[in-house]
Amino acid sequence: MNPQVLTSGRVRLFLNPAADAPQQAYRDAHREILSRRGFEAARAVIASWPGHAETRLLALPGLARELGLGRIDYKDESTRFGLGSFKALGGAYAVNRLLLRELSQRTGRSDLSFADLSRPEFRDLIAGITVCCATDGNHGRSVAWGAHNAGCACVIYIHETVSTGREAAIAAFGAKVVRVRGNYDDAVRRAAQDAADYGYFVVSDTSYPGYMDVPRDVMQGYSVMVQEALDQLGDAPAPTHVFIQAGVGGLAAAVAAHLWETLGPARPRIIVVEPEKADCLYQSALAGKPVAVGGELDTVMAGLACGEVSLLAWDILQPGSFAFMLVPDDAALAVMRRLANGEGGDPPIVAGESAVAGVAAGMAAAQDPAMAAALGLGPDSRVLFFASEGDTDPELYRQITGRTAAEVRSGAGK
Incomplete structure (x- = not known):
């Protein structure tokens, strides 16, 4: 032993x-x-x-x-x-950081701040961005809340044993919720695949090779x-x-x-x-x-x-x-x-x-x-x-x- x-x-x-x-x-x-x-x-x-x-x-x-x-x-x-x-501290903050990076890149401006995320002239651009993640409940709720507040679209992936109560709490912020067969890690893989297929931005709390900044x-x-x-x-x-x-x-x-x-x-x-x-x-x-x-x-x-x-x-x-x-x-x-x-x-x-x-x-x-x-x-x-x-x-x-x-x-x- x-x-x-x-x-x-x-x-x-x-x-x-x-x-x-x-x-x-x-x-x-x-x-x-x-x-x-x-x-x-x-x-x-x-x-x-x-x-x-x-x-x-x-x-x-x-x-x-x-x-x-x-x-x-x-x-x-x-x-x-x-x-x-x-989780409210993590997912929502990462959504804000991601949107600011994307906004700066798409506008070619390096002088933007978090306050600019709420400016009317950027509303349509932000609305065209979709964030996504896999979750057992709380992280997805934070990402959905952050996306709702910022005005971007959101898709959340949950596995088959996540309770309907937690699913409803996520959907309450306007996110599309996709239930995946298998466990949490299966939901992670589905979120990554859909992001690659549809141009979503993954906001995950899990880091892996090639994906470090957001986590x-x-x-x-x-x-x-x-x-x-x-x-x-x-x-x-x-x-x-x-x-x-x-x-x-x-x-x-x-x-x-x-x-x-x-x-x-x-x-x-x-x-x-x-x-x-x-x-x-x-x-x-x-x-x-x-x-x-x-x-x-x-x-x-x-x-x-x-x-x-x-x-x-x-x-x-x-x-x-x-x-x-x-x-x-x-x-x-x-x-x-x-x-x-x-x-x-x-x-x-x-x-x-x-x-x-x-x-x-x-x-x-x-x-x-x-x-x-x-x-x-x-x-x-x-x-x-x-x-x-x-x-x-x-x-x-x-x-x-x-x-x-x-x-x-x-x-x-x-």
Whole structure:
């Protein structure tokens, strides 16, 4: 058995032998992917959008006491731009960046800015552009929202197990929704083929050879959330651990990169978390190189049901992650219910299926002596979770928790 792998029930932990030492500085090669400079540009654009507001950072002292940890903070993305997830920061920002590049190229002008996207004289030109992507739900919703706001056309590809609730949320922004047989990666391939056939512009959060610029923009948008959390912590000591869920790895890479560059040697240990049924990053860490996993990727954590690693994300996560973890679906469902109940004096929280993988892993690790020791978890630990979505499928959320989001927030039916 691999001595770097620890198990507790169906939870698995792999201590990353490729992780850089804490004192290793953020490299220039990484800044070519994600950087403070790119973050500043993204923040300026996103802050100008109607409805912009910081999401809340919640302290969870009850959960911290239960787990024997010094502090737990929870970044709640359930209200981001009314879309219900952090994805609002990435896809929509990438749509804006793509449209500005295309507008500049078609007009031959190098002096255009994001403000020019709303000028009447460019309306017809923008309306003739079609963006597309594959999605498990939240990314496609963000791309559709960004396209709707900018005035361009949009086609979103979903696989056969994406819920009708998430499909309707995407279509509400005027996007054409195409359902594809197979899993998420099949939808990715169909989107790429149709884009080549019909002249669409792919706005994907997955990077692959020859396709890097747009996924970089998506990830850079996510860094706005990370800096918000740091600002909200204020004078409190920096977190020592971050358990962050991953699909293709874009969110995890954005979190790892921003904390690494910003905090330097004081950066927290990054633990990347996936569903046990969709473990492309975990398997890649074991292999020491990007590995694709097949099958149906059938997990309730729909936003994490990805079988192929984003190459840009991998370039950051391989050296930047302290460990990789896998959690089963039932652990995520139990955490959703616990957060909704507001146990231990903590506030009741609405968290979707994909939002809680990090929390489930953190709880499992803290409660297992061997895992806690391996990760350095204890009374002095300060853990930060990024809860990436709320009830993005309201009916499914009600089925899992037994209550609607409104009932949870009001304390009804507890």
